[in-house]
Amino acid sequence: MANTVIIGAQWGDEGKGKIVDMLSASSDVIVRFQGGNNAGHTIEANGKQTILHTIPSGILHPGKLCLIGNGVVLDPFVFLKEVDGLNENGIDTSPRRLGISYKTHLIMPYHVALDKAREAYKAGSKIGTTGRGIGPCYEDKVGRVGLRAGDLTNPDLASRKIAAALVEKNFLLKNLYGSEPLDAKTITDQVMAIAPRITPYLTDVSGAVQESVLIGKDVLWEGAQGVHLDVDHGTYPYVTSSNTVSGCGSTGTGIGPNYLQQVLGIAKAYTTRVGAGPFPTELDDKTGAFLREQGHEFGATTGRPRRCGWLDAVVLRESARLCGLTQFALTKIDVLRNLPILKICVDYMYKGHRIEYPPQGENALAEVTPVYEELPGFTEDISHCKHMEALPYNVQKYIQRIEALTQVRIAYVSVGPDRDQTIIC
Ligand code: IMP
């Protein structure tokens, strides 16, 4: 397989974990390039479910090299918990096959505390973050005061950074948010206690990826969240704090963009969103409830019920443009079974005009009305279909319509959660 960046083409939870897991079989290196443990990548293989938040999904495949790039924010405590969980299941997580960039920023307990305190404080204008400290950690990175994984080799530097950070964080926690301040020494001790377990994983990720590419190995960049949660291009301010577009595969691992050969967008056959923010095709009715039930649309990270709605081709078209998508993987199409009609949003109406791309202004997406096209539904069980021709006519039509509306080829169709419930088109 060629070097491939995998991104979520909607608002996250498109089923990236499953597709990354599947494509890991034919890749050599799997690298995460943005986001943190706000992600929840669910993988089902041989009847067993694994949810990964931090470690690349490729870890389930023996012998593959899994890397965490500089663009990721890593909670070291969560990382070690995940390592322990994988080890209990007999999965090799040794530094021979798992690496963390020296430059990866670390999520500290004060980032988590700030994330939660801030959300609680924002009555009425909550973003609905996952409360994992993602935003505050990226703020410190951009503010040039962050603690990086490589700093764990230098206890003096690490403890100075933690103490300095807490001067500001505690002021905010105490005086603005009315919550408990945190103790610098306690946090430093907790961090230094786990440092010996983290430092063996430190790797020059840029160098490792470059070397792999040059000797002809295949690299998979595993994106998290979705394009419309991108801090620049998403539905700002209802977004995450990282760039989720494909270009971040380059900046988030330290490799030239010319090495990213294919860009695979993962799109669910309908749309979901967790947290606040505009969602033009959202269904607040029994069809929305049907999708949530049939699709088990509850957050893998927070357990929150996901908002559900029809497929939005405008959202996908925009993702294709922002990421240079070369192909789609369409997931969870089996969930649509037994709906008499299937609607696809093909364009928006905005201020009296019909538009093909989302409007540009902040929160302007909240003002659009979807223009729907209706397609006939299907009642057949498609979960065992192994090739396109085996799919009912109406399912094939639905797939073809998405390709026509987005001008992107659908290369994979997922008809169930398991690894082998995937049609390669
Ligand atoms: P944060 O990334 O925790 O700061 O949350 C910001 C927004 O992104 C919230 O609306 C979250 O629900 C959403 N979000 C973050 N990570 C994911 C994900 O992996 N899947 C879906 N939504 C996410």
Ligand code: MG
């Ligand atoms: Mg998820």
